[in-house]
Amino acid sequence: xxxxxxxxxxxxxxxGRTRTAPPQKPASWPSHPRMRVYTLFGWTGxxxxxxxxxxxxxxxxxxxxxxxxxxxxASFSHPAYVxxxxxxxxxxxFVAVRFFRLFPKSQPARIGPAKPPPRPVILAGLxxxxxxxxxxxxxxxxxxxxx
Amino acid sequence: MSxxxxxxxITRFDxxxxxxxxxxEYEIPVQSDWKxxxxxxxxxxxxxxxxSYRWSCRMAVCGSCGMMVNGEPKLTCKTALSSYxxxxxxxxLANFPTIRDLVVEMDGFMDKFxxxxxxxxxxxxxxxxxxxxxxxxxxxxxxxxxxMCINCMLCYSACPVVATDPEFLGPAAIAxxxxxxxxxxxxxxxxxxxxxxxxxxxxxxxxxxECSEVCPKNVDPAGAVNQAKFNAVVDWASSFVVKREKE
Numbered sequence: 001x002x003x004x005x006x007x008x009x010x011x012x013x014x015x016g017r018t019r020t021a022p023p024q025k026p027a028s029w030p031s032h033p034r035m036r037v038y039t040l041f042g043w044t045g046x047x048x049x050x051x052x053x054x055x056x057x058x059x060x061x062x063x064x065x066x067x068x069x070x071x072x073x074a075s076f077s078h079p080a081y082v083x084x085x086x087x088x089x090x091x092x093x094f095v096a097v098r099f100f101r102l103f104p105k106s107q108p109a110r111i112g113p114a115k116p117p118p119r120p121v122i123l124a125g126l127x128x129x130x131x132x133x134x135x136x137x138x139x140x141x142x143x144x145x146x147x
Numbered sequence: 148m149s150x151x152x153x154x155x156x157i158t159r160f161d162x163x164x165x166x167x168x169x170x171x172e173y174e175i176p177v178q179s180d181w182k183x184x185x186x187x188x189x190x191x192x193x194x195x196x197x198x199s200y201r202w203s204c205r206m207a208v209c210g211s212c213g214m215m216v217n218g219e220p221k222l223t224c225k226t227a228l229s230s231y232x233x234x235x236x237x238x239x240l241a242n243f244p245t246i247r248d249l250v251v252e253m254d255g256f257m258d259k260f261x262x263x264x265x266x267x268x269x270x271x272x273x274x275x276x277x278x279x280x281x282x283x284x285x286x287x288x289x290x291x292x293x294x295m296c297i298n299c300m301l302c303y304s305a306c307p308v309v310a311t312d313p314e315f316l317g318p319a320a321i322a323x324x325x326x327x328x329x330x331x332x333x334x335x336x337x338x339x340x341x342x343x344x345x346x347x348x349x350x351x352x353x354x355x356x357e358c359s360e361v362c363p364k365n366v367d368p369a370g371a372v373n374q375a376k377f378n379a380v381v382d383w384a385s386s387f388v389v390k391r392e393k394e
Contacts, residue, residue: 008313010243010303012254019162020244020252025310027218027238038307038355102354106373109289109329111381 003029041098044091051088100126148179154234155186157198160245168245171195177228184212184223187237187249200249207363210299213240214249220304222363240304256300259316262342263324268335286331293326293371295364302358302368314347318358318368321349325371328378340379349375 005023026032030039061072075081103126104119116122139145152174160168173190184202191198202212207225214223215238217231228235243251273280302318303309309317316324324343328336343349349372358368 005242005310006313009310010252010255010317011313012252013258014254016246016252016254018246020246021160021162021165021168023242023244023310024238026215026220026241026304027236029307032218034357034360035307035355038357102356102369102373105367105370106377108374108377108381 037098041095044095047088047091050084096130100130150177150179150181150229152233153177153186153228153231155190156234156236157187157190157249158238158245159198159248160239162247168239179229181228182224183214183216183221183226183228183231183235183237186228186235187223198249199247208297210297213299213301213304214238215241215304220301220361222299222301225363240300242304242306242309243300251300253300256298256303256317256319259320260298260323262316263320263327264335264339264342265320265323265327267327267330267333268338269332270334280332282331289331290326290329292366293322293329293368296322296326296362296366296368297364299363301361301363305357305361307355307357308351308353312347312351315351316342316348318352318372321352321375322366322368322371325375328375340382343375344379349379352376 003025005025007022009023011023029035058072061068100123104122107116107119107122109115117125155173155175156170157173158168159165159171173194175186175189175194177186177189182205184205187198187200188202191200200212200214202224203209204211205224207222210222212223213220215221215236216223216226217236218238220240223237237249239245239249240251243253243255246252296319298319300319306315306318308315321343324339327333328339352369352372354369354373356369358372359366359370362368
């Protein structure tokens with residue numbers, strides 16, 4: 001094992017009589033394929049943080065006059081900007097698929113008298129809603145509706 | 148049938164002699180039908196009697212022989228030696244203090260178990276004359292898988308939150324508490340939920356799902372923890388409705 005875990009991880013409330021070696025994290029973190037998915041999931045947070053800063057900067061430039069705003073709009077077609085957003089799209093799809101995989105088993109056995117539907121039905125419902133919302137946004141942004 | 152020889156790199160720690168854990172290597176002849184535990188038993192019986200580790204039933208029921216095999220938490224009596232290459236690394240379970248060699252300190256685990264009150268709580272004790280308390284197969288199905296836990300602690304060893312948050316109750320304890328919350332005979336959900344929903348409990352889980360991946364009995368502790376989260380949210384949301392009704 002390579003890295004130390006928290007020194008008090010799984011320590012008893014009352015220390016034992018024997019001196020113990022401190023707890024260690026598994027050496028397979030984060031290179032193990034299963035942990036790689038989880039670690040990647042964690043790293044997607046950095047992208048969303050950057051998007052947040054981007055949104056704030058865009059909102060700020062809106063208040064700086066027409067010249068600044070036009071320059072901001074022009075920057076949206078920069079290859080780096082497009083590449084970043086393609087990466088964000090991949091990241092969102094990855095997070096959604098991971099969430100959809102784990103969500104069905106998070107359902108309680110029942111809520112009052114109601115029981116959740118079978119897991120495949122929940123999964124199919126999630127994908128259906130996702131595709132529906134995506135189609136709605138595409139229709140709005142392309143001007144097909146509400147234009 | 149012989150599988151030739153394999154090298155075992157085993158973590159050793161003697162609290163009276165070592166300042167920190169060290170490793171020792173053993174090259175031994177192994178058989179094709181051996182589990183990892185058989186090889187460790189061979190080393191203890193034939194080469195080094197001072198090697199310390201826990202084991203008992205040899206049939207994946209007692210949950211004693213959990214160790215890190217090539218960096219993964221495994222029940223060594225259930226892990227076939229033939230699925231590994233020529234060299235294996237055997238370490239004590241990750242995220243636990245080590246008492247000696249491959250023996251980890253279990254008291255912290257037991258402390259966490261007690262916190263979730265893993266027994267049936269009823270407001271009024273049933274009299275014998277009342278007869279058995281019946282439970283339908285459907286009621287049993289709601290919690291049965293969570294009652295299959297053998298307390299082997301592999302899930303604690305795999306959990307990234309356990310490694311960083313000493314307060315976290317951990318997968319097996321929460322799954323067991325959730326098992327009793329789901330039991331139709333139990334009336335102690337409020338007591339357990341008070342524990343579940345405090346500091347370092349269900350909402351500390353980041354849903355890595357590793358606990359469920361490594362469980363040798365196919366229990367789904369990650370499912371239990373996140374069902375408990377869902378219940379907490381439902382209770383929180385419904386509390387507004389109940390309040391309004393009272394008003």
